Amino acid sequence: MKCKFCEKEAYIKLYHPKIPLCREHFIEYFERKVRRTIERYKLFKKDERILVAISGGKDSAVVSYILKKFNYDIQCLYINLGVRGYSDKCEEYVKKQCKMIDTPLHIVKIRELLGSGIGELRTTRPTCSYCGTTKRYISNKFAYDNNFDVVVTGHNIDDEASFIFGNVLNWNTQYLAKQGPILPGEGKFVKKVKPLYEVTEREIVAYASAVGIDYVTDKCPYSKGAITLRYKEIINQLEKIRPGTKIKFVRGFLKKRHLFEGEIEKGKINECKVCGMPSGGKVCSFCRIWDLREAVDLSIK
Amino acid sequence: MKCKFCEKEAYIKLYHPKIPLCREHFIEYFERKVRRTIERYKLFKKDERILVAISGGKDSAVVSYILKKFNYDIQCLYINLGVRGYSDKCEEYVKKQCKMIDTPLHIVKIRELLGSGIGELRTTRPTCSYCGTTKRYISNKFAYDNNFDVVVTGHNIDDEASFIFGNVLNWNTQYLAKQGPILPGEGKFVKKVKPLYEVTEREIVAYASAVGIDYVTDKCPYSKGAITLRYKEIINQLEKIRPGTKIKFVRGFLKKRHLFEGEIEKGKINECKVCGMPSGGKVCSFCRIWDLREAVDLSIK
Ligand SMILES: [Zn+2]
Ligand SMILES: [Zn+2]
Ligand SMILES: [Zn+2]
Ligand SMILES: [Zn+2]
Numbered sequence: 001m002k003c004k005f006c007e008k009e010a011y012i013k014l015y016h017p018k019i020p021l022c023r024e025h026f027i028e029y030f031e032r033k034v035r036r037t038i039e040r041y042k043l044f045k046k047d048e049r050i051l052v053a054i055s056g057g058k059d060s061a062v063v064s065y066i067l068k069k070f071n072y073d074i075q076c077l078y079i080n081l082g083v084r085g086y087s088d089k090c091e092e093y094v095k096k097q098c099k100m101i102d103t104p105l106h107i108v109k110i111r112e113l114l115g116s117g118i119g120e121l122r123t124t125r126p127t128c129s130y131c132g133t134t135k136r137y138i139s140n141k142f143a144y145d146n147n148f149d150v151v152v153t154g155h156n157i158d159d160e161a162s163f164i165f166g167n168v169l170n171w172n173t174q175y176l177a178k179q180g181p182i183l184p185g186e187g188k189f190v191k192k193v194k195p196l197y198e199v200t201e202r203e204i205v206a207y208a209s210a211v212g213i214d215y216v217t218d219k220c221p222y223s224k225g226a227i228t229l230r231y232k233e234i235i236n237q238l239e240k241i242r243p244g245t246k247i248k249f250v251r252g253f254l255k256k257r258h259l260f261e262g263e264i265e266k267g268k269i270n271e272c273k274v275c276g277m278p279s280g281g282k283v284c285s286f287c288r289i290w291d292l293r294e295a296v297d298l299s300i301k
Numbered sequence: 302m303k304c305k306f307c308e309k310e311a312y313i314k315l316y317h318p319k320i321p322l323c324r325e326h327f328i329e330y331f332e333r334k335v336r337r338t339i340e341r342y343k344l345f346k347k348d349e350r351i352l353v354a355i356s357g358g359k360d361s362a363v364v365s366y367i368l369k370k371f372n373y374d375i376q377c378l379y380i381n382l383g384v385r386g387y388s389d390k391c392e393e394y395v396k397k398q399c400k401m402i403d404t405p406l407h408i409v410k411i412r413e414l415l416g417s418g419i420g421e422l423r424t425t426r427p428t429c430s431y432c433g434t435t436k437r438y439i440s441n442k443f444a445y446d447n448n449f450d451v452v453v454t455g456h457n458i459d460d461e462a463s464f465i466f467g468n469v470l471n472w473n474t475q476y477l478a479k480q481g482p483i484l485p486g487e488g489k490f491v492k493k494v495k496p497l498y499e500v501t502e503r504e505i506v507a508y509a510s511a512v513g514i515d516y517v518t519d520k521c522p523y524s525k526g527a528i529t530l531r532y533k534e535i536i537n538q539l540e541k542i543r544p545g546t547k548i549k550f551v552r553g554f555l556k557k558r559h560l561f562e563g564e565i566e567k568g569k570i571n572e573c574k575v576c577g578m579p580s581g582g583k584v585c586s587f588c589r590i591w592d593l594r595e596a597v598d599l600s601i602k
Contacts, residue, residue, distance in 0.1 A: 169539070170549070171553030230538075234539070238531075241531060242528075249472075252471065259560050259564070
């Protein structure tokens with residue numbers, strides 16, 4: 001099969017639109033798509049200081065690679081959550097990835113900072129929920145403490161579609177209102193954006209391989225059997241039957257998102273008594289989970 | 302496996318809750334569930350005149366059987382759409398079903414009334430869309446012309462879940478606002494209700510077999526490959542992973558349905574120049590599709 005735009009052999013056949021592309025034309029296509037996402041949703045400008053939350057996996061590796069290629073001012077943050085047999089391996093990959101693109105890497109080690117790994121917390125809820133709270137808090141406070149304008153994550157359209165899908169299935173409408181490619185900053189909340197919002201996992205894997213990015217393929221041991229993986233499978237089934245389902249579902253959602261705005265529980269936002277960051281209660285959930293007496297200091301020394 | 306409530310052998314094992322029931326206890330369970338739906342959503346009262354739209358299939362056969370058993374004042378309507386090799390077969394089943402429960406049956410033959418069968422209309426859109434318009438119009442006008450208080454249909458929770466699912470997937474929010482177990486009457490629109498709203502297809506098949514109802518199992522030839530069948534499969538997959546998904550999805554939707562109310566396109570409702578029934582435009586879609594010069598007369602002679 002030949003590339004749609006040149007005489008070379010096809011490297012990939014896209015699902016939607018159904019076109020075969022050679023390696024070079026696929027790279028061009030993929031990068032154009034990411035650039036358009038940045039422009040369409042006005043994610044950031046050239047002069048903003050960008051912190052990329054990087055995990056060792058394909059998504060954050062690709063997004064940091066591509067932003068560097070686009071000449072944005074980026075630095076990377078890896079949060080080592082102290083999951084035995086997993087986090088240190090990811091750290092090795094992260095180091096290689098940042099070296100490849102010649103970008104500063106900051107590492108926050110949860111075990112050193114807070115005394116134990118994420119899986120060793122004595123808790124009643126599943127580890128993933130603590131993990132999410134911890135990563136969101138650390139990446140936000142790191143960005144805030146060090147004057148970054150925006151935090152970039154590697155979420156792709158499969159992540160987003162399955163998140164929306166799951167929250168519609170359970171009618172968790174309060175989570176839907178704030179979902180999207182950009183969450184504006186406010187007070188001590190630094191802006192969060194997702195440049196890979198409109199590319200698929202399949203395209204990301206193909207891009208990583210095309211440009212020679214090496215990444216961790218293991219999943220975190222705590223995430224096994226997560227229902228979101230089933231949602232992704234289902235959405236991929238639908239995509240096979242009707243190509244374009246995924247992007248239509250996500251864009252359609254963004255058009256109707258305003259319907260869910262009234263569903264956000266508007267509690268007063270306080271400052272956490274311990275760390276001074278925004279909080280619903282007197283102490284924020286991060287300081288509560290980790291039982292802290294004083295704020296963690298994340299400023300770069 | 303024994304029945305949960307007696308010593309008899311189980312006839313069925315329910316998925317949610319996961320309990321085995323003998324034939325008698327299953328019949329009791331199913332009928333109580335339908336009775337509760339009627340009460341919970343206040344579908345109709347004892348003295349209302351009920352028209353059941355019956356098709357020859359399992360759902361409408363079961364709903365007419367059960368309403369008769371509950372001593373409601375019901376009559377049945379079969380609309381013979383003139384689909385060759387299908388509609389006449391359905392008519393035979395309908396006659397048997399109504400004879401079994403000793404209930405008056407009215408038959409409207411589209412070919413005699415309008416000159417051709419539903420599949421023979423020269424149209425650009427798929428037959429199913431004309432079929433839906435025709436069935437809705439005829440059952441409503443038949444009920445209105447003959448002073449019925451309510452039209453009953455056999456829609457079950459699989460139908461409803463897949464309808465909601467499809468409309469969320471495509472964000473057709475305007476269709477969601479009016480979706481539910483009861484659509485109140487207004488002017489010449491007779492009230493529409495769905496007593497099987499909370500029972501599954503699987504339960505309906507088991508009930509029909511338990512009480513000896515015979516029904517058509519073929520699908521209409523025009524409905525083949527309908528995407529709603531795929532939606533039903535997907536919802537059943539989710540139900541297997543998490544029993545209770547279906548009912549939670551549908552009830553959750555009903556709680557949030559108000560969010561979609563602003564999405565209804567509020568055009569002025571006119572009276573159709575041809576038939577006098579409610580219409581968005583000057584001529585209603587039924588009179589337009591069938592190119593009518595005068596109203597069809599559906600009063601019982
Ligand atoms: Zn090419
Ligand atoms: Zn705090
Ligand atoms: Zn029993
Ligand atoms: Zn009309």
